[in-house]
Amino acid sequence: MDTIVAISTAIGSGAISIIRLSGQDAFDIVNKSFRGKDLSSLPTNTIVYGKLYDKDEYVDEVLVSVFKEHHSYTSENVVEINCHGSMFVANKILEMMIDNGARMAEPGEFTKRAFLNGRIDLTRAEAVMDVINSQTEGSLKCANVAMRGDVYNLIKNFREKLIKCIAKIEVNIDYPEYEDEFVVTNEYLKPILLELKDELASILDKSKMSTIIKNGINTAIIGSPNVGKSSLLNALLGEEKAIVTNIAGTTRDTIEGKVNIGGIILNLIDTAGVRETVDEVERIGVLKTNKVLNEAELIILILDNNRLLNDVDKELLEKTKNKNRIILMNKIDLEKKNDYKGDVLEVSLLDENFIPIIENKIKDVCNISNINSIDATYIGNARQLSYIKKALKSIDDALSGINAGYPVDLINIDITNSWKDLGELIGEGNPEELINNLFTNFCLGK
Ligand SMILES: Nc1nc2c(ncn2[C@@H]2O[C@H](COP(=O)(O)OP(=O)(O)OP(=O)(O)O)[C@@H](O)[C@H]2O)c(=O)[nH]1
Ligand SMILES: [Mg+2]
Numbered sequence: 335m336d337t338i339v340a341i342s343t344a345i346g347s348g349a350i351s352i353i354r355l356s357g358q359d360a361f362d363i364v365n366k367s368f369r370g371k372d373l374s375s376l377p378t379n380t381i382v383y384g385k386l387y388d389k390d391e392y393v394d395e396v397l398v399s400v401f402k403e404h405h406s407y408t409s410e411n412v413v414e415i416n417c418h419g420s421m422f423v424a425n426k427i428l429e430m431m432i433d434n435g436a437r438m439a440e441p442g443e444f445t446k447r448a449f450l451n452g453r454i455d456l457t458r459a460e461a462v463m464d465v466i467n468s469q470t471e472g473s474l475k476c477a478n479v480a481m482r483g484d485v486y487n488l489i490k491n492f493r494e495k496l497i498k499c500i501a502k503i504e505v506n507i508d509y510p511e512y513e514d515e516f517v518v519t520n521e522y523l524k525p526i527l528l529e530l531k532d533e534l535a536s537i538l539d540k541s542k543m544s545t546i547i548k549n550g551i552n553t554a555i556i557g558s559p560n561v562g563k564s565s566l567l568n569a570l571l572g573e574e575k576a577i578v579t580n581i582a583g584t585t586r587d588t589i590e591g592k593v594n595i596g597g598i599i600l601n602l603i604d605t606a607g608v609r610e611t612v613d614e615v616e617r618i619g620v621l622k623t624n625k626v627l628n629e630a631e632l633i634i635l636i637l638d639n640n641r642l643l644n645d646v647d648k649e650l651l652e653k654t655k656n657k658n659r660i661i662l663m664n665k666i667d668l669e670k671k672n673d674y675k676g677d678v679l680e681v682s683l684l685d686e687n688f689i690p691i692i693e694n695k696i697k698d699v700c701n702i703s704n705i706n707s708i709d710a711t712y713i714g715n716a717r718q719l720s721y722i723k724k725a726l727k728s729i730d731d732a733l734s735g736i737n738a739g740y741p742v743d744l745i746n747i748d749i750t751n752s753w754k755d756l757g758e759l760i761g762e763g764n765p766e767e768l769i770n771n772l773f774t775n776f777c778l779g780k
Contacts, residue, residue: 335357335358335410335447336357336358336359336436336437337355337356337357337358337359337360337363337411337435337436337437338355338356338357338436338437338438338439338440338443338444338447339353339354339355339363339428339431339432339436339437339438339439340353340354340428340438340439340443340444340778340779341353341354341424341425341428341778341779342354342414342444342778342779342780343419343424343779345421346421347419347420347421348419349419350416350417350418350419351416351417351418351419351420351421351423351424352414352415352416352417352779353414353415353417353424353427353428353431354412354413354414354415354444354779355412355413355414355415355431355436356406356407356408356410356411356412356439356444356447357410357411357436358410358411359411359435359436360410360411360412360413360436361373361374361400361411361413362374362435363413363431363434363435363436364398364413364415364431364434366434366435367386367387367388367393367427367430367431367434368384368385368386368396368398369384369385369386369387370382370383370384370385370398371384373398373400373413376400377400377402378400378401378402378405378406379399379400379401379405380399380400381397381398381399381400382397382398382400383395383396383397383398384396384398386415386417386427386430388426388430393423393426393427393430394417394418394423394427395418396415396416396417396427397415397416398413398414398415398416399412399413399414399416400412400413401413401414407444407445407448407453408444408447408448408451408453409447409448409451409452409453410447410451415427439778439779440773440774440778441773441774441778441780442463442773442774442780443773444779444780445459445462445463445773445780446459446773449761449773455483455486455760455761455762456759456760456761457480457483457485457486457489457718457759457760457761458480458481458483458485458486459761459773460480460715460717460718461477461478461480461481461485462481462780463780464476464477464480464548464715465477465478465481466780468548469550469592469594469599470547470594470597470598470599471597472547472597472598473547473548473599476544476547476548485713485718486760488537489756489759489760490760492530492533492534492756493753493756493757495526495530496530496749496752496753496756497753499518499523499526499527499746499749500746500749500750500753502516502518503518503742503743503745503746503749504746506518506742507743507746518742519742520736520739520740520742520745523732523736523742523745523749524733524736527729527732527733527736527749528733530729530752531726531729531730531733534722534725534726534729535726537713537722538713538719538722538723538726540713541713541719541722544713545719546598546631546700547597547598548715549599549601550592550598550599550600550601551598551599551600551601551631551632551700552601552603552629552630552631552632553600553601553602553603553630553631553632553633553634553696554603554605554623554626554627554629554630554632554633554634555567555602555603555604555605555634555636556605556608556623556626556627556633556634556635556636556650556654557607557608557635557636557637557638557647557650558607558608558637558638558644558646558647558650559582559583559584559607559608560580560581560582560583560584560607560638561607561636561637561638561664561665562636562638562662562664562665562683563585563604563605563607563636564576564577564578564584564585564589564604565578565664565683565684566604566634566636566662566664566683566692567589567591567602567604569683569686569689569692570591570593570595570600570602570689570692570693571591571593571602572593573591575589575591576589576604582607583606583607584607585604585605585606585607586606587606587622588603588604588605588606588622588623588626589603589604590602590603590604591604595693595696595697595702596693596697596702597702598700598702600632600696603626603630605622605623605626605627606622606623608623608646608649608650627653627654630657631658632658632659632660632696632699632700633654633657633658633659633660634659634660634662634696635650635651635654635659635660635661635662636661636662636664637661637662637663637664637672637674637678638664638665638672639663639664639665639666639668639670639671639672639680640665640668640669640670640671640672641671641672642671642672642673643672643673643674647674651674651676658699658700659699660679660692660695660696660699661676661677661678661679662678662679662680662681662692663678663679663680663681664681664682664683665682665683665684666680666681666682667682667684667685679691679692679695717759718759721755721756721758721759722756722759724751724752724755725751725752725753725755725756725759726752728748728749728751728752728755729748729749729752731748731751732745732748732749732752735748
């Protein structure tokens with residue numbers, strides 16, 4: 335494979351920048367510009383000091399790390415050039431390496447090579463991306479557990495159980511003349527498959543938590559105009575992100591912000607107050623509110639303590655009654671005029687003492703218990719989950735077949751499908767399109 339190069343550190347100035355190369359010719363390519371020891375002669379996992387020259391022009395003094403095949407991130411020869419942290423210097427070195435024969439890496443190509451060279455499976459490759467993107471302790475923990483290979487092992491063990499069934503059945507099919515061979519029957523398979531089904535179902539169930547840990551909870555703040563939606567957004571964020579005025583209809587478009595509550599990210603969306611409206615701009619805002627409402631995983635509906643429920647309040651209460659919601663009765667510093675009898679949390683958003691109380695309510699409603707005490711071996715992403723679901727469906731099909739009295743070799747087709755689905759989850763089978771798609775979501779240089 336050709337040798338790839340990329341700047342692996344973030345764009346911008348810092349103390350150092352790292353330019354990383356991977357491939358057969360990595361040492362020779364850097365050697366052409368490096369004055370110091372011959373990199374190919376060094377033992378693996380070594381750092382050396384030297385100077386980089388662009389032909390005869392001095393460029394920078396650098397520390398160069400050398401990793402040889404099988405001892406590197408990609409399993410190929412890898413060189414990492416630590417230069418001074420100016421983007422100009424880093425770009426210059428990048429160009430020199432391309433002149434010397436390297437090719438610019440695509441996003442995620444280093445990790446893709448680690449995967450293609452068999453050093454990591456797909457779940458671990460995805461975990462690398464998750465570590466980079468993690469925003470909370472919990473999401474980092476899940477990503478690290480996956481990177482350690484726990485998700486891979488979970489799936490691998492599961493597949494081993496399936497393959498044992500498949501092997502026994504195939505022996506029966508392929509060698510019917512061996513009469514003393516154990517004959518697999520539907521009665522024999524049923525309890526095994528039921529157990530596997532339970533296991534997969536429990537993995538799916540646990541993964542709901544991981545999606546929350548990783549992606550956070552999409553939370554919509556809704557209510558009539560002027561009830562204090564933007565005040566709540568600002569208070570939770572701890573900054574004046576949305577404009578707050580006493581003019582109804584202040585927020586015209588949705589405003590978003592993220593806040594970490596008890597280790598879980600809330601993706602907050604402040605919406606335009608809902609009212610029957612003639613103003614075109616506001617009407618679009620209100621339409622958006624309806625969309626946000628449908629997609630939200632948590633709804634914070636705000637009512638105004640200082641006035642009676644209006645039609646919009648009633649409509650919103652009705653629309654959200656089966657959703658995960660919190661109702662805030664805001665402005666309790668003003669005279670009580672609202673006679674709504676349902677379950678509400680009474681607050682005044684002008685008083686910051688209410689914020690921790692609201693946060694605790696959110697933790698309660700969303701079951702954000704102690705994140706650290708949970709088992710972090712979760713299936714972390716939509717792609718992986720889709721294969722778990724497929725595998726579960728195949729096991730279900732196998733069980734229906736058993737109940738309908740189908741012959742064992744037909745049941746075997748479903749069991750084999752389940753085994754194949756889980757293989758794709760960890761990247762065995764390796765369909766090229768999927769792999770290419772997946773790695774382009776990575777950042778450059780990783
Ligand atoms: N007295 C009192 N006023 C409040 C309270 N919370 C918010 N307000 C005021 O109510 C007004 C409206 O607040 P916003 O946060 O802009 O309300 P909103 O729901 O975002 O309004 P729109 O964006 O217009 O739909 C502002 O003048 C706030 O200062 C409260 O608890 N008590
Ligand atoms: Mg507002």
